[in-house]
Amino acid sequence: MRRVLHIVRKDADQYFRNRFVVVISVLSTLVFALIYNLMPSRVDETVKLGLYLRTEEGGGEAAGPEAVRLAESLSQAGEAAQGAEGLQLVWAPSPEELRALVEGEEVSAGIALDLSSPEPKVDLFVTSQAPAEMVGAAEAIAREMAYSLVGYALPADLEATVVGPDMAGRQVPMRDKLRVLLLALVFILELYGLGNLVMDEIQHRTAVALLVTPVTLGDFVAAKALTGVAIAFSQGLLMAFLLGAMSRASWAAIMALLFMGAALMVGVAFIMGAASRNFVHMAMISFIPVMVLLVPGLVVLDPGFSSPLMKAIPTYYLVRPLDGIINYGKGALSYASCLAYLALFAAAFFLLGSLLMKRRLV
């Protein structure tokens, strides 16, 4: 253990002597914190509501006197609200076009009222990202409109049709969603520092020089893992503090996730470092894998990109629980399986990286 600690101390010293890596680490931390703080902390509160109304058999818009009055008053309210925060109305000529407006996210919700038959029909379409409050408000408007037009409450419960994946949750400002991506980015940038540390030892043959002293290969790998986890974890933790991602309720879960994330990155860095000839080579061969590792972080910003394939990306199991815990206040227990997968991926990468290193060293 004494030898491992000596190597860790030397590695930390060496890591911070690399001006490029230090500048990138410090700059990225500052820039990420700046981006977060410059972004608006409130969401856009203007709600666009799509409407379709049919009162007579044979189609067409509101034709009855009540319907015409309602339509006119809604239109006036919509025009008055134009350009200001609040409610904006968008009329659709058909239910299909209303649905298309919702799918295209031109409106947050759409209400289709069909009063042409003895049993009035009301369809409510919502976007995948519409918060629960929005859905509730749209339901209330639909009921009120139907009551005004037919003179009695709708006989059945109104069911909202969710268009796209149901995000059913609170509306989170973009900058808060961005925190998860920034944390992932910090880890990804650390990959290069750690990979460089491993690559340097192999390329300059200093690793071999160590292995003919009392230092064993196990000591060497353990030292690199310790250094890597310590650097990546502390960088992630610092970033989490700067981004306001740590709370009294979630700090333990976040720290556990950051630790696992750091371990995952060390495994990946081992592979990158062992497979590279120099820093440029490492940057080139790791470009595509690193981009792939970033994808789950991007999906947090826009869940529309989500795909089942995402589950094959190791960082998915880091980003998803981070998003749930930081942005939606969920408990760590609900992500137990993610933590298990993360541990498995970290162990697999670590093992593969260690084997590659051994192969390069002797």
Add this chain to the structure above:
Amino acid sequence: MPREKAIEAENIAYSYGDTQAVDHISFHVEEGEILGFLGPNGAGKTTTLKMLVGLLTPQEGRISVLGKDIVKEKGEIQARIGVCFEEKSLYEEMSAAANLKFFAALFGVRDLDVAALLERVGLSDARKDRVANYSKGMKQRLMVARALVGRPRVLFLDEPTDGLDPVSSEAIREVILEEKGKGVSVFLTTHDMMEADKLSDRVVFLSEGRIAACDTPENLKHRYGKRVLKVRYHRDGELAEEELHLEDADTGRRVQEIIATRRVLDMHTEEATLEDIFILLTGRGLA
């Protein structure tokens, strides 16, 4: 009384795929002895050295260093040896002193006199400079100094003076001889026959993974070399040169005749070099 064996290799072999790098060789190094391991590039010197220091496991045969088996007791052996590779393997962003202190810590040596060690290799003035700014010779001297931080009983030196300036080479040779004086055994691989001749108590000729000869340089020269006397003199206004074999019966008479009848310019004996003998035994040069 025979000295203890610091290194003993018995019938060791190692191949990379179909290429037999080391082909069942046996040799030993006694305590306080310098064994020169001579051979051209690709002869198997570095592979042998890697097996001796525990970086490679012999595929066949057995190696013991300081009486311990390299496979079973690698850790104990590595705590008592010093290794200097041909390729520079230093922490270039650190100073010479920091490099030595770091390696001393790994060996558990707390009382290392870094300044004195750097003085021995002529680097005391540059001890605080970044190693990246060192010349090739300075780096090599630091590599040798690093091999000494653990106060080794056996030194393994792989081409320690290859491509160095005469000053650096001489500094390294002095250190090697000083260590030998302290009873340290030295395994020295080189393709510089002059260096091997100057430093080695015995030499091993390695060619294509096999040992072609193993003896003291003197014995090898005596056995395989031919001692000659070269005489240059003026004859009819022109420079002439004559080579006389010292073992020939009429050499003495011929020398007297030349001195009596010619104006002798110079006269000196010449011995076969280790390289001559290597070529004689293996059919190829050392380069």
